[in-house]
Amino acid sequence: MTDAIVSCRGVSKIFGSGELAVHALREVDLDILSGDFATLAGPSGSGKTTLLNMIGALDTPSSGHVVIDGQDLGSLSKAQLSDLRLNKVGFVFQAYNLIPVLSARENIEFVLELHGLERDERRQRATDILREVGLEGMEDRRPAQLSGGQQQRVAVARALVSRPRIVLADEPTANLDSKTTEELVRLMYRLNREMGTTFVIGTHDPRVMEHSKRHIELLDGRIASDERTG
């Protein structure tokens, strides 16, 4: 595939060794294409998080190859992996994971600071993206002053602000009520359509899967099914 952002070939991940070895992933082949809005589903222990870690350059496979935007993870140092994550990948976590001592805007500006952007540009982009996710007027609030849904919106804004090739979200709605979940999923879906950002969402929430254009099912570390719905 020429427009694959992430390409996994024969990816296996084994934790531990000997009799205690756990095969989290077994010979997984997967391509994530530009513009995908994919959900990664499966029961607990099926390997969703492990696969997301591979796709997000947070971990390297025990065997096989993961190539992100043309770069094989196996050949990169820790610092190069950090650079790759900074420039190509955005993360949204279940527990939001905002930096508690920074305001909503500062949390977003922090990523832009790592990119080396000047103050004015950082501020402008952070303000714009917060407006985009519906948090205008809440820029100076710290995470503790925001609701769970608002925090997750900040996390989405943080993941998107550096215009990554792919955004990975691991159970992003697990801590949210249905109304907030619906709003968040619509937001991600809209950003996917309007900005062309690729999303891979690890979830077993049917409300998220409803919007999915591609549904990947994992079972015992293997891809059980991979269907396109839109």
Place this chain on the structure above:
Amino acid sequence: MMNTIRIFAPLAWRNLWRNPRRTLITLIVVSVGLWSVLAFNSFLNAWTQASKDTTLQLLLGQGQIHAAGYMDDPGVETLMPPPSDGLLKALGDKRISAWASRLVVPSVVQSEYKTLPVMIVGVDPKAERRVSSIPGKVVEGRYLNGPGDDGVVIGKHLAERLKTGLGRRVILMSQGADGLLAEQSFDVVGLYDVDQQTEDYYVFTGRAAGQKFLRLKDEIAEIVFTIPNDQDLAPVIRALKDAAPDMDVRSWKQLSPFLAATNSFMSGFIYIWLSVVFTLMAIGIVNTQLMAVFERTHEFGLLQALGMKPRLVLIMVTMESTLLIGLGVLIGMAMAAASIWATGDGIDLSGFARGLELVQGGQVLYPKFDAGSFVLFSLVIWILGIVVALWPARRASRCSPVEAMRMAT
């Protein structure tokens, strides 16, 4: 690098106050530790200076000149003529604030009840007042009026031992210049009160009276001189040796090796204290910082997941330690400066006068603000604090982003 500091310094500062209690504990550890080093250093310097001044001002001076052989066998055979020509000129050096010549010979003093060994010191009272504190320590009677005064001023404790006192007579015996016994009775005209050892050992009379008693002409035993500035001591001693090559010129450090050793030990002792304080501080800093890093493991992994390089995590955590220890150092410096300022009028230890006599300590200490040692010790504490805090910082930078993800989900 400056850009990195600009980015992370505000974040590091805010992180410090996420756990105010822990931050305050570290601040207290660093500031009290540094305060103790700076205040103790100032107190030790004051103590050393007071002890040295007390001893040198008593009889020793900053240096003395004797005839060769006198120090090994003091007596009428090893005396010298009064200074003249080159030596007199050298003693006129502006770095020497005062000098006096003395006749000092071993003797025996006898009262109706007891006979004790002493040293007779024949002085020129006017010159002596400029080099010795003893003329000002007369507590009963008077000091000597002139070189020809044939009264004696003896120590208060010696008077008690001899069961004599003011207005009574004592007999001094020594070997005269002719080799025969010299013996004469002297009126006790004054009693002086310093340390017991000095009081027991030195009996003062007029220099000319002493020379007459020993059947001498104008011979003297020693020239004592004072040099206000310590840094001038060595060059002045060299100049005097050049001016009087046949004489025995010694600095106070050679004349009183015990005092010199005490002085040197006191200077070195602050470094022992510094190392003790720093060890305790290091344990405190490493413990609290390790705890902070442990609690924030998840966050450090997250920062790396967001694309922050491990090196930047190390810099950020080190910056937190740098700010924290730096603030503690500033507080410690302020506390020490305040303590020194508050005791600037002197710490009166006269209540411990008897004990201080034993260690030849001064009774009033004057702690002084020494900018050089303030900066030096503060920098040492700050830099060493940062160095030990690198260990927790390194642990933070080695957090795995995968672990963070795992903790997050």
